[in-house]
Amino acid sequence: MLESFLIVAKQVAILFLLIGVGYSCNKFKIFGEDTVRGMTNMMLYVVTPCIIVDSFQRPFNVNDLNLLGIALFVAILYHALNIFFAHTCVFEKEDSRQRVMRFGLVFSNAGYMAFPLQEAILGKEGLFFGAIIIAVFNILLWTYGVWEMSGRLTTAEGSISKGRQIYLALRAGIINPGTIGVILGLIFFFSSIKLPEVVGRPVSLLAALNTPVPMIIIGFYLANAKIGKVLTDWRAYNMMFIRLIVVPVVLFVLLYFMGIRNHVMVVALVIAASAPAAAATTMFSAKFGKDTLHSVAVVSYSTLISMITMPLVVGFVYWLTK
Numbered sequence: 001m002l003e004s005f006l007i008v009a010k011q012v013a014i015l016f017l018l019i020g021v022g023y024s025c026n027k028f029k030i031f032g033e034d035t036v037r038g039m040t041n042m043m044l045y046v047v048t049p050c051i052i053v054d055s056f057q058r059p060f061n062v063n064d065l066n067l068l069g070i071a072l073f074v075a076i077l078y079h080a081l082n083i084f085f086a087h088t089c090v091f092e093k094e095d096s097r098q099r100v101m102r103f104g105l106v107f108s109n110a111g112y113m114a115f116p117l118q119e120a121i122l123g124k125e126g127l128f129f130g131a132i133i134i135a136v137f138n139i140l141l142w143t144y145g146v147w148e149m150s151g152r153l154t155t156a157e158g159s160i161s162k163g164r165q166i167y168l169a170l171r172a173g174i175i176n177p178g179t180i181g182v183i184l185g186l187i188f189f190f191s192s193i194k195l196p197e198v199v200g201r202p203v204s205l206l207a208a209l210n211t212p213v214p215m216i217i218i219g220f221y222l223a224n225a226k227i228g229k230v231l232t233d234w235r236a237y238n239m240m241f242i243r244l245i246v247v248p249v250v251l252f253v254l255l256y257f258m259g260i261r262n263h264v265m266v267v268a269l270v271i272a273a274s275a276p277a278a279a280a281t282t283m284f285s286a287k288f289g290k291d292t293l294h295s296v297a298v299v300s301y302s303t304l305i306s307m308i309t310m311p312l313v314v315g316f317v318y319w320l321t322k
Contacts (some may be wrong), residue, residue, distance in 0.1 A: 004322065005315030011120040012311050015113070015215050019303075022219020036220050044212055048111060050206040052134065055127035056185030057200065060192045064128075067265060071129045074260070074269055075136040078251055082106040083144070085242050092235065096291045101239045103148050103284060104277035104298045106191030108243065110137050111178070112214035112279060113306065114272040119210065121271070121318070122264050130270040135182040141280060142172035149288040191278035218279070220299050240277075240302045244309040251315050263321045267314065274313045276302035 025031055086105045092098035108114070110133045111237070118126035188195070195203060251273045255266055277299045285295035 004319035005311055008117075008121065008315040008318060009311035010075060011038050011117055012307055013179075014120070015116055015211070017305050018212050018215035019219035019222065021212075022216035022221075023223045025216065026220045026223035031220075036217055039213055039217055043112075043209075043217070045177050045210050047206055047213065048134070049177050049184070050203045051127060052113060052131040052178070052181035053185045053188065054200075054203050054207040056189040058124075058189065060130070060189055064189075066263060067129075068132065070260060070262075071132040071269070072136070074131045074251075074265075077254065078133070078269065078273055079106065079136055079140055081139055081251060081254075082108075082247060085247065089242055090235075090239055094291070096289075097294055099149050100281065100291050100295045100298065101235070103145060103294070104281040104302070105239050105243050105247075105278055106148070107137065107141060107145060107278040108247075108272060108275040109278045109299075109303070110134060110272040110275055112218060113275040113303070114308075116211040116214065117271050117310070117314070118268050122268055122313075125264045126268040126271075127264050128274060131182055131185060133269065133272045134178045138176050138178040139174065141271050142176060145280070145284060146172070149284045149290060152153050157304075164297050166221065200295075218303060219294070221279075221282075222303065224296070236298060236301070239298070240305060243277060243302060244274060244306055245313060248313050248317075261321070266321050267318050269316045271310070271314055274306070274310050276306040 009066060057107055083106055086102040090098065090101045090105060092101060110130070114133070115127065115130055118130045187193070194200070248270050252266065255269070260266060281299050282292060282295045284290075285292045
């Protein structure tokens with residue numbers, strides 16, 4: 001078991017050092033907000049689709065198709081589990097804070113934190129399953145996520161019918177970089193299309209930015225975080241305990257009793273489930289006028305705590321399923 005823990009801890013330590021680079025770049029004014037916003041957009045619109053497409057560059061076989069179907073089911077189950085915990089365990093007097101806390105529990109940093117760790121520990125096969133989590137994440141982010149933060153299904157102004165709201169929400173859930181990347185990846189996978197080297201090589205090189213760039217972004221924002229407010233808020237600890245420990249453990253137990261024993265799939269899914277609150281918590285909080293300072297603190301502090309909890313949880317599952 002110690003060996004499994006050390007394998008995960010080593011990779012988390014590498015990510016932590018990269019976060020330190022982003023933190024230092026902020027403190028020493030090497031670059032500023034505009035640069036980080038550009039890096040974030042590059043990750044969202046360029047790197048993430050490349051990661052997903054690259055992970056699906058593998059010959060089609062029936063066994064992989066079965067695993068893909070199981071992973072999709074589990075990804076939906078995982079988010080449903082998050083929503084259940086959010087609405088049964090998170091209660092705040094202030095509606096603004098409650099929405100932030102529930103959003104942070106439902107949406108983990110399955111891209112920025114989980115993708116690099118999945119690749120480091122499991123290789124491209126880990127990203128193959130991680131991509132399914134991202135697809136479900138993106139659809140829910142622009143449907144349930146918008147509803148949770150704003151109290152309505154869409155950001156459109158004016159009076160529109162409920163049916164129109166549902167249509168716009170579903171369209172936003174499907175037409176986004178992550179979901180489009182999965183659709184393209186699945187097309188290549190099912191048709192066994194191998195990208196020519198002149199295209200495939202740039203895609204792989206861009207996908208390789210997946211580890212350093214997100215960690216630098218996280219580190220940059222950690223340097224700005226004022227987390228003192230959260231340090232004395234037991235409700236925030238409760239939310240982070242559920243987010244970082246309860247959810248991944250419960251998910252693993254469910255997978256075990258469902259008879260799912262595939263080592264790579266289980267570990268990849270648990271990595272995503274044990275990731276801290278998504279950076280989107282702050283972005284959506286600012287967009288919909290919620291408690292942004294609290295959202296920054298929750299995201300930042302859960303990220304710091306995850307440096308301890310992820311090796312423990314993932315290392316234990318890695319050891320049990322190996």
